[in-house]
Amino acid sequence: MARGSVRREVRIRRPAAEVWDLVGDPARVHEWFTGIVSCTVDGTNRQIVTGSGLSLSEQILTNDPIQRRFQYRMTNSLFKEHLGTLDVIDLHDGTCLVVYATDADPRTMALTIGGAAGSALLALRERLEGAV
């Protein structure tokens, strides 16, 4: 099986709308995703630069502020397939669940990106809850 699927999630004690304001803005990903140092957005195309200097092209597929769902695809030749899905789910108690799913072929990249996303979510929680 070449394809891998990795999911990471974190509960953040801040309102879903507040969290979505940050993570739903594709041009601000470098502000919260540890290891992404810059990004540019042009329409549905996003270019990110990682801490190692790697430049990766992405295509934004979904940016739905009502469902609070963001989806994108990495389009570099390294991937046969990639889909990243970020959901912010309102728990209706002033907190939310942020879920980051990474599907990729080769599957090693699912763990590489998904693992980084898990770390980024923990940093996001620390940043937002620390801002209370």
Add this chain to the structure above:
Amino acid sequence: MGRKILFVTTDQQRYDTLGCNGGTLARTPVADRLAADGIRYERAHPQSVVCMPSRATMLTGQHPATHGVWMNGVPLPVDAPSVAAVLHDHGYRTALIGKPHFEPFLDPFLRFTENAIAQQHGTRPPNGTHRGFEHLEFATHTPVGPLHYARWLLTEHPEAVGFFYPVLDGALQVNAAGDGDTGAPQVHVNPVPREWYHTDWVADRTIAWLDSLDERDDWFCWMSFPDPHHPWDPPQSELARIDWRDVPLPAGYPADAGEREAILERKPRHWKLWYDGSLVSNYEAPAEWVPATLTADQVREVNARNAVECELIDEALGRVLAAIDRRGWSADVDVMFTTDHGELQGDFGLLFKGPYHVDALMRLPLVWRPAPASAPSPATVTAPVGLVDLAPTFCAIAGLPVPEWMQGKPLPVDDSDADRRGFERVLTEWDSELFGVGVYVRTITREGWVCTAYRPGTVHDGSEGELYDLTDDPLQQHNRWDDPGLRSVRDDLLADLWDNQPPPREPRLQVEAPV
């Protein structure tokens, strides 16, 4: 001035690759001399049979459950306790030269500290120390990525970067290809000149750091060779040392396929499932490689290459000891030689490593040559000890109390000392979860028995296990788990195993990369 400590580790080296342990393939006179002058341990086990958890145990003196690095790909927190920090806080100069692997290597985001320090800060960590080390020069198995050796080779000898074997394939899986004489996986003809190979580089950089110290400094140097871990691609110039065609098959490799498979059938299911290519439970072996295809000649070639790498390490260690002697320090230096885990290397028709708690992976070379000025008595210790005991030993060598957070004890100096201080058992654990496959293993080695229990996982229901009599069955080919005549032995070992489980870190750390 106190005692100085040279901590020498290799990666994935079997017990029987040293001459002093009965090995006949590789010539290891330097390690053999250390053993003759010091203490040789015959039953030293790791607390995990893969790199990151095992190395974290060596640094922290804690079991994997407690330090939290429960499988490769889980980074050891940067603020984890460290024996190097203890020593540095008490005036020791400290260095880590060679393979660290407390954090993942696969790091396109450059978010792991070891990789970032190597790329951005040279040899001195930005806050003065990193995990207690004031000097860092890192290497791994290939010259790719941000580590110091890769950057050095790329700068000084860029033409040689492509000489090495690509450990990962195009899908970033562990590579199953090989271009030696037999097609064995991870065997490669490497035309790199010996003096540019990472083994000699690690020794060179160690000597350079030692030469930078003041004569009166006390120091702790962890010299960490990436070999003889695969890929088996030592410098081509050295291959003539051992002709693989002359290499006898290991005792643990039954040449008859039927016999091999019968042995595997007596073990828990995942052994045979991996052999058949039906189950890939972990990232440490090529996913595309089916062990059942391994040939006798491939086993010979892998063992020959491995032995060449062991010889190069031994010679590199000899150069470092000569440099220490030139500084006039020899009488005051403790040398500890070991590895992080073993290698199947043909046993049972398998290569590499995984959730297989047998001597191939668990019985390690461990030699402690105490500082000659301490007038040590040469000894052989047969009692079980663990890598968890190394950090406390370093504290004891330095004359420091063992911190409460360390879970091991200073190594015994002989069997009487072991008896007196209760070295009865050694524990090893394995947890892995990779793309839907979970394996959870706990092992106790005590009084000549190895007992392994499998917790419920993807292919285990919690009732499976392994029980081996190390005296009657040194190759662990006859699983006695279900032998009714040994039920009381098994029950006693299991009770001891569960009674002595280390406290787990909470919450559990996340897997952040494949390796």
